[in-house]
Amino acid sequence: MQGRITIYSTSGCPHCKAAKAKLVDLKLEYVDVNLDDNPDFRSKMIEITGKRTVPQIFFNNIHVGGNDDFQKLTEEELNKLTNEVKTNPVPTDAPPIPQSSNSKSGTNASASLQSEIDENANLIQDFNNSGIIKDQRQMLTVYRNVFSGSDFVSFIMENKKTDRKQAAEMAANLYRLHFLSNVHAGDAFNDDSTLYRLLQDEPSNALNANVSVDVKPLPASELAVLLRKQILKLYGEFLSSDGKCVDYDGIKESDLFKEFVNLTGQLQRVNLDNMSREEKLAFFINIYNALVIHGNVEVGFPSSTWQRYKFFNCVSYRIGGLNYSLQDIENGILRSNRKGVGMLTKPFSKSDARLKVALDKHEPLIHFALVCGAKSCPPIKTYSSDGIMDQLKCSAESFLETEDGCELDTKKKIVKLSKILDWYKVDFGENTGKVVEWVCECLPKCEKKDQLTKMIGDKNYKVQYMPYDWGANKKPKSGL
Known part of the structure; x- marks a missing residue:
C-alpha cells in the first residue's frame, strides 16, 4: 500500500473498535493515533476535522468521518478510497501522526503497578496478631474487632522500644495514613479509651474493601489515572469486534483484572487532603468511570429501575478510609452535595467527614465526562488535573x-x-x-x-x- 489509512481513536471506545474491525476484515493496514497516548493530537484532530468525537478516519488526505460514516460507505465509495491508498503515496496534507505509531491502542498500565512496600504495614500486621483486638460491648452495642487508643499506644511502646509520647505520635501518624479508623468518627487520634478499628476490619461492602494494602499508596491523581487506563485496557480487550457488547465474565476471569483489583486497594489509604478543585475533578471523574465498569463486572449490569437505584447507591470504593458510592461521587462530591435523581435528601449531612472533600461549587460539565451510552465517544477518556x-x-x-x-x-x-x-x-x-x-x-x-x-x-x-x-x-x- 503506497498511501496511509489514519484513524484517531481512544482506548475502550466501541465505535473505534468497530471501525478498526472493518478495516481488518477488509485486510487494510492502518495507523492508529490513540489520543489517550498522544493527547497533543486531540487539538490537531479537531482542527483538521471540525469534529470532537472519535473515531475520525482518513484515507490519505480524504476525511471519511466517524464510524457511522465509514460503515455507511457504498461498495463503490469504499473501492475508490481503497484504490486511493493502494496506488497513491501519502500526500503532504495528510493528517499528522506521531513519530512512532501503530495499530495497537491502549496503555501498558501493568508496567506501572509496582509500588514500594510500606514499612508501617509490618507493624500493623504484628498488632493484628497480638491478641489485643477484641469485641467490646458499650451500653447495648457490641463493637467487633476493636481496640482502645491507649492499648494501641502501649503496643507501639513495647514493639518499638520507645516512650509514650513518641509512641502516641506514631499512632497518630498511622491514623492519618488510614491504617485505622475511629469507630465513632473523628479527626484526630486519642491516647485514651476511644475505640478504633484496623482498616481491614472496618465493615464495608466496597469493592476494594477486602484488598490488602501493604504498599505505599501512589499520589491520588496518579493512582486514579492508572486505574482508569487499566480498566479501559480491560474494557477494550473484552469488547466485541463490532463494539456492541462486552464480555464482563471474561474480564472477571482475566489476570489483568486481578491486577486492577489489587491496585484499587491503594484507594483505601490514598490522601485526599489539600487537593485543588482541578485535582478533585480529575480524580473523582476517573474513579467514577472505573467504578462503573468494576461494578458491572462484580455486581452485574442493572436492567431495571430498582437495580439501577441499588447499583448507583451501593456500588462503592473505600477511598481515604471512607466509603464513596457512585451516587456519593457524582452528587456529593462533583455536584457539591446536591440531591440527585430520585433523592429525598442531600448525599452528605453536615457532620459527614466526606463533605469537606466535596467541591465548593458544582460543575455542570461533569455530566458529559461521566460514563454515558452515547453513540459517539469524546476524544478524552482519562482526565488530568492539568487542563481539566x-x-x-x-x-x-x-x-x-x-x-x-x-x-x-x-x-x-x-x-x-x-x-x-x-x-x-x-x-x-x-x-x-x-x-x-x-x-x-x-x-x-x-x-x-x-x-x-x-x-x-x-x-x-x-x-x-x-x-x-x-x-x-x-x-x-x-x-x-
Missing part, C-alpha cells in the same frame, strides 16, 4: 454536537435535548430557557450552533427531552 476544564469542555462539545446530546428540528421549531439536561436541569439554568442558552453557549462553532442561536433569538421554539437508552452492553452467554 478544557478537557471537560471538549467532552461536552463532543456530546452536544451529536444527536445524542442535542437535535434540532428547524421546520417544526423543536429543540430536542438529552434527558441528562432534564434530570440535572438545576445545574444548567434556573429554567428550560436558560438550559437551552447554556447548551447554545457550550456548542462549538458549527451549523447547529448557528441554527440554535437563531431559534433562541426568534423566541419561537419548543423543548423536548429525548428518552435515555439504558440498554445493557453485556455479552450474552453462549446458547442463550
Whole structure:
C-alpha cells in the first residue's frame, strides 16, 4: 500500500473498535493515533476535522468521518478510497501522526503497578496478631474487632522500644495514613479509651474493601489515572469486534483484572487532603468511570429501575478510609452535595467527614465526562488535573454536537435535548430557557450552533427531552 489509512481513536471506545474491525476484515493496514497516548493530537484532530468525537478516519488526505460514516460507505465509495491508498503515496496534507505509531491502542498500565512496600504495614500486621483486638460491648452495642487508643499506644511502646509520647505520635501518624479508623468518627487520634478499628476490619461492602494494602499508596491523581487506563485496557480487550457488547465474565476471569483489583486497594489509604478543585475533578471523574465498569463486572449490569437505584447507591470504593458510592461521587462530591435523581435528601449531612472533600461549587460539565451510552465517544477518556476544564469542555462539545446530546428540528421549531439536561436541569439554568442558552453557549462553532442561536433569538421554539437508552452492553452467554 503506497498511501496511509489514519484513524484517531481512544482506548475502550466501541465505535473505534468497530471501525478498526472493518478495516481488518477488509485486510487494510492502518495507523492508529490513540489520543489517550498522544493527547497533543486531540487539538490537531479537531482542527483538521471540525469534529470532537472519535473515531475520525482518513484515507490519505480524504476525511471519511466517524464510524457511522465509514460503515455507511457504498461498495463503490469504499473501492475508490481503497484504490486511493493502494496506488497513491501519502500526500503532504495528510493528517499528522506521531513519530512512532501503530495499530495497537491502549496503555501498558501493568508496567506501572509496582509500588514500594510500606514499612508501617509490618507493624500493623504484628498488632493484628497480638491478641489485643477484641469485641467490646458499650451500653447495648457490641463493637467487633476493636481496640482502645491507649492499648494501641502501649503496643507501639513495647514493639518499638520507645516512650509514650513518641509512641502516641506514631499512632497518630498511622491514623492519618488510614491504617485505622475511629469507630465513632473523628479527626484526630486519642491516647485514651476511644475505640478504633484496623482498616481491614472496618465493615464495608466496597469493592476494594477486602484488598490488602501493604504498599505505599501512589499520589491520588496518579493512582486514579492508572486505574482508569487499566480498566479501559480491560474494557477494550473484552469488547466485541463490532463494539456492541462486552464480555464482563471474561474480564472477571482475566489476570489483568486481578491486577486492577489489587491496585484499587491503594484507594483505601490514598490522601485526599489539600487537593485543588482541578485535582478533585480529575480524580473523582476517573474513579467514577472505573467504578462503573468494576461494578458491572462484580455486581452485574442493572436492567431495571430498582437495580439501577441499588447499583448507583451501593456500588462503592473505600477511598481515604471512607466509603464513596457512585451516587456519593457524582452528587456529593462533583455536584457539591446536591440531591440527585430520585433523592429525598442531600448525599452528605453536615457532620459527614466526606463533605469537606466535596467541591465548593458544582460543575455542570461533569455530566458529559461521566460514563454515558452515547453513540459517539469524546476524544478524552482519562482526565488530568492539568487542563481539566478544557478537557471537560471538549467532552461536552463532543456530546452536544451529536444527536445524542442535542437535535434540532428547524421546520417544526423543536429543540430536542438529552434527558441528562432534564434530570440535572438545576445545574444548567434556573429554567428550560436558560438550559437551552447554556447548551447554545457550550456548542462549538458549527451549523447547529448557528441554527440554535437563531431559534433562541426568534423566541419561537419548543423543548423536548429525548428518552435515555439504558440498554445493557453485556455479552450474552453462549446458547442463550
